[in-house]
Amino acid sequence: MNIYIVQPGDSVDSIAASQNVSVEALTYDNQIYPPYRLAVGQALYIRGGSPPEDRIPLYVFGYAYPFIDPDNLDETLPFLTDLYVFSYGITLEGDLVPPQSPDDWMIDRALEAGVRPVLTLTPFGPDGRFNNSLVTNLVHNPQIQQRLMWNLGRTMQEKRFGGLDIDFEYILADDRQAYADFVKRTTQIMNQFGYQVTVALAPKTSAGQVGLLYEGVDYRLLGEAANRVLLMTYEWGYTYGPPMAVAPINMVRKVVDYAITEIPLYKISLGIPNYGYDWPLPYERGVTRAETVSNLEAIQIAIENGAEIQFDEEAMSPFFRYWKFGIQHEVWFEDVRSYKAKFDLIKEYGLTGAGYWQIMQFFRANWLVLSQMFEARKVGD
Template identity: 80%
Template structure:
């Protein structure tokens, strides 16, 4: 496996010839469409038909809304162990709220390709934002818990789900112990029926980390309560924040360093972003809002504006700036170099899983690189 960085004067023909591969492979693997333009600094995956000698087994999943295009889902499923359907909510009384779009077709197709569909539970309010009052209502009231867990079990049997993912965010500090107890109780009940339970964790670097995103999340208790955890190691660069890498590897490493002191590494999946952001400059706190873009779109923006893609060796992430209509922009995204840094970290720490937020856009080079480095776990229907 090689990664080639485009230089001034390169073309798809010259790169393919220099790497000894058919140009068709280069185009297909990197999703390069006609007229086959490239950006200086663009990283390309160069296929090696020989896999690594010893590939670690890896549990791989990705979150997807039911509105995902059938083609994107079809292309991605061969690289997944589990498909996390996003998302089911619940009311203050513990009644389950289904996704806004039908998910039956996703569940059926996942099973057909040997991928287990997993129900994702979130405390999302009617406005689409996480509601910590919903969290409090369920973790402190046994009757509400019982109704919710019963509803989950019925829905999972009815729909054919194979597991449950609990993705609660902005948990209040006062709910920390009760939330861990809720996850433990839910896991114990679900395990009796053959369902595994995953819990998503905000990216903490210490037990005493302050802030609404972190104070209600107890790594040790939640690691003990659930069958597996996802470290949500992304969103350092985010919609309302200043321009920076979405998942800088130096910060991701700090989260993993802390996590393995509280949770067995065999239970840990590393969160990986499948998107980037485009910020207008200058950044003004409370005013500037970044636009979410996918990785292929980021490269296309660089091509269209003649921007050279740079690579931050500390964050291990690509970025560039460009001008449009008199406004300068800064873009951070993911490429095969940034993904390889994350895969190398998984191997270094002996983690056993990778979870993608999200798989709504298909980025082939990532999956080919992962398949080259890992033995992706699959289960028969």
């Protein structure tokens, strides 16, 4: 495996010749389509030989909505251990709210591919946003929890889910202990029926970190309560925030440094983003809104606007600026370099998992880099 950075004057033919790969392999691996245009600074995956036999086993999963493109899902499944179906909500009474689109078809395809489907549980309110009132109501009421467990068990059996992911965010500080107790109780019940329970954790860098996203999340208690945890190490750059990398590796490292002091290594999965953002400039807090773009869309924007892609060595993330209709934009996204940096961090710390938010857009080069460094565990391994 090699990574090549496009230089001025390069073409797919000249790069393929210089790297001793076929044009077909280069364009297929990097999803380069006719007329085969490139952006200066674009990072390309260059395939080598077969993956080494001593690859480290890794628990790999990705979140997906039921409206994911079927071909995209089929191409992604071979690289996954689990497929996290997003998502099932809850009512004040403890009933489940299924996804708006049918999910049976994606569960079928996951099982056919030897991938375990996992039910993702979220406390979404009627507006589609995380609702901490639903969390408070649930974690302090044993009767509602009992009803929820019954509904979860029935749904998981009927739908053939193989595990449960608890993705609660914006938990109130006063609910910190009760939430951890709820996760522990849920894990104990689910484990009796052979279901693994994962809990998603906001990216904290210290126990006393302030803010609504962090104060109700106790790494030690939740790490003890669940079978596995996902560190949601992304969204430093976000829709309403200032332009910056979505998952700067220097900040990701700080989260991992703290997490391993509270949670056993064998339980930790690193969160990995599969998207970027395009901000109009100048940025004005409360006014500016970034547009979400896929990694391939970001590259096309650079190509169409003649922008040269830069690389931030501290954040280990690509970015560029361009002008359109008199407005300057700044784009941050992920490429093979930024993904490899995250995979290197997983190896460095000895983490055992990687979880993608989300897999709705297929970025082949990411999976090829991953498969050169790790071997996705399969259920039962």
